[in-house]
Amino acid sequence: MTATAPTTAATTDRALMEGSEALVRAAIAADCRFFAGYPMTPFTEVLEHFAELLPDVGGVCINAESELEAVGMAWGAVAAGARAATGSTGQGLALMQESFSEATLAELPLVIFNMSRSQGDYFQATRGGGHGDYRHIVLAPQDVREGMEIVQLAFHLADKWRNPVMIYGDYLLAHTQEAVSVERVAYPPLPAKDWAVDGSRTGTGQSRSVTPLGVMKVGQRAFGQEGKAQYIATKMAFLEREARAESGYVDDAETVIVTFGSPAKFVKYAIAQLRDEGLKVGYVRPITLWPFPVDAVRDAAQGARVVGSFEISSGQMVDDVRIAVAGAAPVEFIGGVSSDHSGFGLGRLLDVDEVRERIRALHEGRPQPVVPGYDEFTYEPAPHQLEPSGHLEVTQ
């Protein structure tokens, strides 16, 4: 069986450390004993710290030859009953998508560290870039402190539901230095993993099978293709119970901003400033991007005049906000693409003054301010692109 050393090796007294290290220490405190990954900024340091710290607790970290293999190795470790994880950033996670969707069918409690380059990977994370009919729980911490608890929650929820769970962070989460103490979080006990393979049941007539397919061992109840799909679909409905959100100033808010991850800290700060000025603005911060906290957003929108979605993207979560608000108030997108020269989502929009004026404009019914220089690369269609293309114009 897996060697497990006391988890105290990963916990620390208060110390200044990089976000990645704090997250990794939290994972090890949660008994994660296997990690496989492939370096890619801004995720790389997660891999570095796992490589450094896992051997000390009898664990294993493999620098895989590509993301395809990294997720495969984690798949194997999870199937063997260990708490295991992989991770990357958007492009690398795109390579892993086939495994993510099939891991859901195989009911593998895999944890995925997504240190994204921007919030433009919201769809990838919540809709799944992979094939098939599946969902993952996606947890989006706003900072390192919350991230340390969310990492441990991720391992707990993954095991609780036997479903992959993703931690959606970003450059700021992975690279911000904070003074933190890593402590083990206690969760309710979970049943033993009698489904995991260790070879001991081979030849007994009761051998196990960890598989995304609908077939099972001869003599065991098989799902069939439709049965497996039905089983997973009904399971997903239960996962929706895990929705989590933080709300602030929403009771009397005329304007409600929905925001997640690191940018949420900027929004919350700006809203506190606007409240000081007397503006009735509030916020909802989804902590789970899936399941989306529909109730929290809907409740906040009930008395609101307008709802805004602030994201560092061209507008993705705004779709979920509109579904949750369900017409109770107009929903507007007030974020935008915003990047530093390396493409890590740290551009001009991620600035308290900028965020505050966007919220103020929404609250006062004015157009969103134009960020200087942001109209430099707006798309201009060629004349032929504005001509109708004809055909298949269905009339009744």
Place this chain on the structure above:
Amino acid sequence: MSSTTTTPLGPVIDTATAPVSGARIVEPKTPDLLLTNTHHLCPGCGEPLAVRTFLDAITELHLVDQAICVLGIGCYTSFGSTVDIDLVQALHGRAPSVATGVKRMHPDATVFTLQGDGDMVNEGLQEVLHTAARGENVTCILLNNGVFGETGGHMTATSVIGQRTKNTLEGRDPEYHGYPILIGDLIARLEGAAYVARGSVHNAGSVARTKKMFRRAFQTQERKEGFSFVEVLTMCPTGWFIPTSEGPDYLSSTLGEVHIMGELKADGVIRTTEELHDENVRKAAEMEAQLARGGLED
């Protein structure tokens, strides 16, 4: 009445007429690790033979209560439900990585992959190469029939020159389709690979030899000496579009002439497929010479 005639090679049994006494089973033939006596593959398929051969090896080496199979995607995937072995189903091509994760968490288990040529040499080539290079202490088993059997007979990376498949209708043309990969030779060169062999199941002799290869491979893993690999050439008359009875001969005269049987790496000695070929040619010439002198010598 059956009768025998004698040739320089020894007696030849006349199979044209029925034997005097009925055929009898001299020992139980069903491997222990099967949950059923049936399989779902085509008549004449070589894969059940190959599976049976490694199941016997596992049983004989007393590895039963510690064996874990990581299964690829192909016709042989159906063995996942019929074989009584703890199983992790992998995606197409991913089995060596999955086996890596399993083995690292259970270092004392006997972990092996079961993959086809499409799974391992097409989709997952880098996985098996890197797993071998890491010296990962697992055994990878390749069932090589030179064709995508499950999709209905399409060219794979191991299809031989001239082989007709559904997407090489005029035969595999190296100018257009490229050359087959001799996967065993690639793996044998890697430092982390400890045992590499290529067997076959087209006749009783090749099955017996292949079983020895499986035994050596699993023993290599037991002794934690590094990566072990056994390739088995298997008949696929359906995917080759030939009558079932012609499978074994087709195998030995096509795939078997290119992917030549033998140990490519054992006890630290590497032998290339070319060397195995030269050895076979030399042995055949010796045999011819012996026959010309009146009979085979010891």
